[in-house]
Amino acid sequence: MESVLRAALVYFMLLVLFNLAGKRAMSETNTFDFVVLLIISEAVQNALIGEDASFTNTVLVVTTLLGLTIAMSVWKYRSARLEKVLGGGPLILVRHGQLFEDRMRMARVDVPDILMAARNGQGLERLDQIKYAVLEESGSISIIPRQESQA
């Protein structure tokens, strides 16, 4: 019982903490962020396994974690509200070249982030070429370019 409870507690603790970090924090992984994630996995490992490094305990922990992942995905599929609570849903940051600065500030997204997404995704050069910039639930920024006739 302890293995399952421990795994469940760790799962929900990570779910809460990573959601508190915000979607932008999780999508932007530079080298240092990657190292931090590795360290987190090491720190969590002891809490998951404790003193019991047996194969049985490992199977129980992995099964519990995957089971909870599946359960959450089913629940999110059935409940749009839960999906929004956990991720906040997509968020329009730019519309027809105009920035929603308050939303950007709250989402911790700045203009260089949007311009980088515009260059990477669409090869755009300027802000006024952007019809919509949407911060997705994954933390990535989707760019919809203006049509040539609209620019």
Add this chain to the structure above:
Amino acid sequence: MPDEVRRLDDLDIEQDMRMQRRVWVAQRAGWTVMAAVVAAALMGVFGGTGPLNRRVVTAASGRWTVRHPPLGRMTAEVPMRVAFHGGARFNVARVWLSTSLLDGMNVTRVTPEATRRVARADGVTYEFERLGASDAAVVTFSLQPTRWGRATGQVGTRDGERVTVSIFSFP
């Protein structure tokens, strides 16, 4: 089309600003809680070292004290120091730890090493020869909580004096 998807201008999107603002408020409240947790941990509220995690219990005679952290964490070391005062010198000193204290704790190390260890139904007595002869008369027990929760017991010396020690261990 699902209810949550709306059309804004010519973009179909499930943006919900009311929910988004609530998420932001909850996030910022969560950040405050995280900061409070870190600050409390620095103060020793969750075990380990910290100014709020120190307790000294003095025997009725005033001749010896027990210094220990009242908060610990499971499997993490909890040091308990039994100090004899007034330039005490012992040919043989005895420190007794009650069974009720040892029920939730492992004694992983004793410094200095005990010359003898006697286990009885009510507890374990550690004997130290020539304690205080060349150094301060202090015995340090490294305790390791084996379960979470409160462990309460007694520490005593050869003259029968006892003090109560209570340590809460976080899971």
